[in-house]
Amino acid sequence: MTADTRSGARLPVWVALAGAVSVGVLTAAQARINGVLGARLDDGFVAAAISFGSGLILVAALSAVFPGGRAGFRRLAVGVRQRTIPWWMLIGGAAGALTVATQGLSVAVIGVSLFTVGVVAGQTVNGLLLDRVGYGPAGVVAITVPRLVGGLLALGAVALSLTGDGVRGVPLWMLILPFVAGVGIAWQQATNGRLRQRVGTPLTATLVNFIGGSLILVTAAAVHVAIVGAPRAFPLDPWMYLGGALGVTYIFLSAALVAHTGVLLLGLGAVVGQLITSIAIDAVWPAAASPGILQETLMVAIALASVVVAAAPWRRLARRR
Numbered sequence: 001m002t003a004d005t006r007s008g009a010r011l012p013v014w015v016a017l018a019g020a021v022s023v024g025v026l027t028a029a030q031a032r033i034n035g036v037l038g039a040r041l042d043d044g045f046v047a048a049a050i051s052f053g054s055g056l057i058l059v060a061a062l063s064a065v066f067p068g069g070r071a072g073f074r075r076l077a078v079g080v081r082q083r084t085i086p087w088w089m090l091i092g093g094a095a096g097a098l099t100v101a102t103q104g105l106s107v108a109v110i111g112v113s114l115f116t117v118g119v120v121a122g123q124t125v126n127g128l129l130l131d132r133v134g135y136g137p138a139g140v141v142a143i144t145v146p147r148l149v150g151g152l153l154a155l156g157a158v159a160l161s162l163t164g165d166g167v168r169g170v171p172l173w174m175l176i177l178p179f180v181a182g183v184g185i186a187w188q189q190a191t192n193g194r195l196r197q198r199v200g201t202p203l204t205a206t207l208v209n210f211i212g213g214s215l216i217l218v219t220a221a222a223v224h225v226a227i228v229g230a231p232r233a234f235p236l237d238p239w240m241y242l243g244g245a246l247g248v249t250y251i252f253l254s255a256a257l258v259a260h261t262g263v264l265l266l267g268l269g270a271v272v273g274q275l276i277t278s279i280a281i282d283a284v285w286p287a288a289a290s291p292g293i294l295q296e297t298l299m300v301a302i303a304l305a306s307v308v309v310a311a312a313p314w315r316r317l318a319r320r321r
Helices: 003-007 013-041 044-065 067-082 093-133 145-161 172-199 202-228 243-261 263-284 293-320
Strands: none
Touching: 013 044, 013 093, 013 243, 013 263, 044 067, 044 093, 044 202, 044 243, 067 172, 067 202, 093 145, 093 172, 093 202, 093 243, 093 263, 093 293, 145 263, 145 293, 172 202, 172 243, 172 263, 202 243, 243 263, 263 293
């Protein structure tokens, strides 16, 4: 069975790539919001739990309101009961929980750009591997020369971001966690795409993510508060609580788009959106470890080149069809 048969009519490549870039824009904005909330509360775990919990409330309401959401939930329940939906399709929220927790713990210190390039490395490496073994809903996607070169260019942007004085004094775990989160994001996107095929709607796949992620983060926050004490007073700025809504939007888009792009191309498109948005955010609101606007601009140029190169075989395939 071909990818087209499994996922329906394929979107034009430019539409799918624009959607992937939008995923990155929303991810970068969420990272900054959750990072600021974590800093204001002095507790990244509580900030992450608030972000995911608010997202769960929103996506649950949408699932109840829209007929497609209710139908998708019924298909999910039947699939779980009959074991046609395996357990590993239900744990994508663990990767989302890790990503949001990493945002709350690190972004206020290292900035959106350094967080993003760590995520880029993880997404690129794992996206290549997952596509090669056929884990994503698009099936096996060969590691062609353009895709490999695109991935290497993305890693080059990462290497550039880690040069200079900006990262001196930054704890090593703050640089490692974004990479681990990026590995998880690539796996989450592929898993959500496969779950979306089983339930028939990205909305239900998104709901499953937020249920699992919220359970993990609320438990982690409760344990952390029990050990170190309550967080600071909750800020009154409404925009600091928008992280959950942004998460709902980009997880929904990822689940809908991955069957049209493959895991790697979705990740690379999201990288472009993340890097461009991170430059804008860090230029207006720089963090202590920001590498500077000139270095960030060069990073974005390299990342853009990586997407153009990696997308080339998809464009040729679209023209043949």
